[in-house]
Amino acid sequence: MEVSDPMNTEKQGGRRDAIIEAAYSCMARGGYDRTSTAQICAAAGVSSGTFFHYFPTKADVLVAILESGIVHTRDVFARIRATAAQDAQGALDLWCEHVLQEASDDDLAGFDSVLGAVPDHPGVAAALKAERALVRDDLTELVALGQAQATMRTDLTAARIAIWLGILADGLLGHAVQEGSTGIDELRSEFVDIVGQLVRGT
Amino acid sequence: MEVSDPMNTEKQGGRRDAIIEAAYSCMARGGYDRTSTAQICAAAGVSSGTFFHYFPTKADVLVAILESGIVHTRDVFARIRATAAQDAQGALDLWCEHVLQEASDDDLAGFDSVLGAVPDHPGVAAALKAERALVRDDLTELVALGQAQATMRTDLTAARIAIWLGILADGLLGHAVQEGSTGIDELRSEFVDIVGQLVRGT
Amino acid sequence: MEVSDPMNTEKQGGRRDAIIEAAYSCMARGGYDRTSTAQICAAAGVSSGTFFHYFPTKADVLVAILESGIVHTRDVFARIRATAAQDAQGALDLWCEHVLQEASDDDLAGFDSVLGAVPDHPGVAAALKAERALVRDDLTELVALGQAQATMRTDLTAARIAIWLGILADGLLGHAVQEGSTGIDELRSEFVDIVGQLVRGT
């Protein structure tokens, strides 16, 4: 079987990715606890045996999801940072765009909103911490560049401004979950304005 | 038992409140699903039979918690609204104070962060919706007064500004959970400033 | 139901004892690992919920079985000790009788033979150790009395003789398992003779 598809998407470790993907969208809806491994298996088209072949524990899929999120975040910031050196304000606009896209993604916003209830597990805690540190540090660096370029306020430290940017982004994500991703478009320009106001201090 | 204490704090429905209180603090730590009715019973000093005597379902305690939150929110806004008629900006400061207090309350912030993963239950959904509508409407009214008093921007509708205030407050609550309630004090004056900036549009 | 039986054997904690009894006879046949909690529940006429209401863990039933064995052993030795003060040799005959009865009990012998494969569990290890210590100490005391009464050899310490008595008893129990409890009767008088020979050193 499967002989006729030379680029079979399910080939070469595809099972593992399918499980991660299935777990991600299941948990985005119901949260970690309300998502059973059986649901994940069904969604991924995989037997329970296969599930535990790749992930010794249900918590380990969560870790895998979080880690792939970190990788993605790193990519995004790599692109943003490329702009920031010359135009921190422009880079910030890119970040706003990125946040708005995340807020428009039902799965992503749902998954995020659910991270408040997560198992006690060292790997999970570590991944969550790493993701947050990554965002915080990259935003801090971005703001520091803006301050150096004299386009951002200096009455607050870059680190502090970065914290408020994070708070705003998290709040927006939460809003998206409650109202549905539609409606984010209406907030688009306001978000950019408010972020601009925040970093300029005007 | 308990017959000789006419002012017993545990009498007259005290059991019910004890259960609500216990469930609240348990769920604030572990979330709804990771909190078993047995844990709640132990924390409340009550048998499982008593638990289900007062609440036919675990979800019903959650509803009760949310409803008591609504009552509390109504109280808070009643006080705020008393000021708003003459000094909307001052009322907004009161609201900021209220939000900062919530963020400093570990249980409250924890409980809030956990509401992303909640059972499918009409009562729960209704209570969550009601709480949000309450805050949104009261804030909208407050901002509208500010606009009438010419102390708040009018390039955005009052409803829209209220939404952003909610986003900011939610984001702050989320931050409090991740960093621990300490550290909120440092953000106190910045929060007031940013809110002020937001409503004035400066 | 059950209204007509004033001395209902299943009343007053009978469930717990029924589970212990059922587990005992199941494990006597298949051993600990090959006995599932479901089998035990079925044999005890109890639901899985009830099982785990009384025993948090499957290993805990094993502990309970072992502990009830210790209680029984203590009883037996109490009776034997009553004789030993005046007639150690007669007491030893009582012990032989006791061992032969155990060997004739299919369940007991089977259960015993299966204790080589037991879960890693502190309670289990402790109970096994306690049982062995009990038998060893009581036998040692018995032999010491025999030495004082000049009816038992003194070229070996009482403790050492007790060890050999234990080895002989264990070996006999093992034999009973392999051959079936029938056939023990044929060994009865030989066992008494050999034990006598052993303690006298003749």
Add this chain to the structure above:
Amino acid sequence: MEVSDPMNTEKQGGRRDAIIEAAYSCMARGGYDRTSTAQICAAAGVSSGTFFHYFPTKADVLVAILESGIVHTRDVFARIRATAAQDAQGALDLWCEHVLQEASDDDLAGFDSVLGAVPDHPGVAAALKAERALVRDDLTELVALGQAQATMRTDLTAARIAIWLGILADGLLGHAVQEGSTGIDELRSEFVDIVGQLVRGT
């Protein structure tokens, strides 16, 4: 791989022996059920595929272990029998030595103690029976020679004496497991004495 070593110890069925050896020592510690095929594979440095290539079933490794034990027992008795024709008592001393050596071997004693809990499998049952018959018959023959040489008691049949020798040996093995193989040395001379006493009936 392994192509260049003509005397490679792992070649030519070395895999099969490695699996048997690994299974033996794993089971000696945990027993049959608590030893997974995965553990055996890991200990043998072999994949699960290879495992099931050589042994269709986990029970079949156990059979192989038991059969190799039979072969070994046959060797031992071959040596003992060589002596018995002229000196049954000396041969019995050799057997004592053999038993004591087994008791000093942690793996062997552990494995033996675990045979009480064994899968329902005709091959296993047959092998166990064969091993026991072998020992019983050889011991019976030995004792019969001793009786003919007038160095052993005749008030009991040779078969009966053989049974008691087996009981004593099994008991000693069990004792070794409980106390650890150290401590066997202290029992060495006593064992020889007691066995001597037993067969002479003195």
Add this chain to the structure above:
DNA sequence: AATGAATGAGACTTCATTCAT
């Protein structure tokens, strides 16, 4: 009103075994 024993569906996980490569 209060208790806690009883229930059984369902969760996570293990493991012997198969089979395509």
Add this chain to the structure above:
DNA sequence: TATGAATGAAGTCTCATTCAT
């Protein structure tokens, strides 16, 4: 011959909920 991904039955245990007392 060797591999290890895949399978699914079965096992232990959790938990919301009921009900007789």
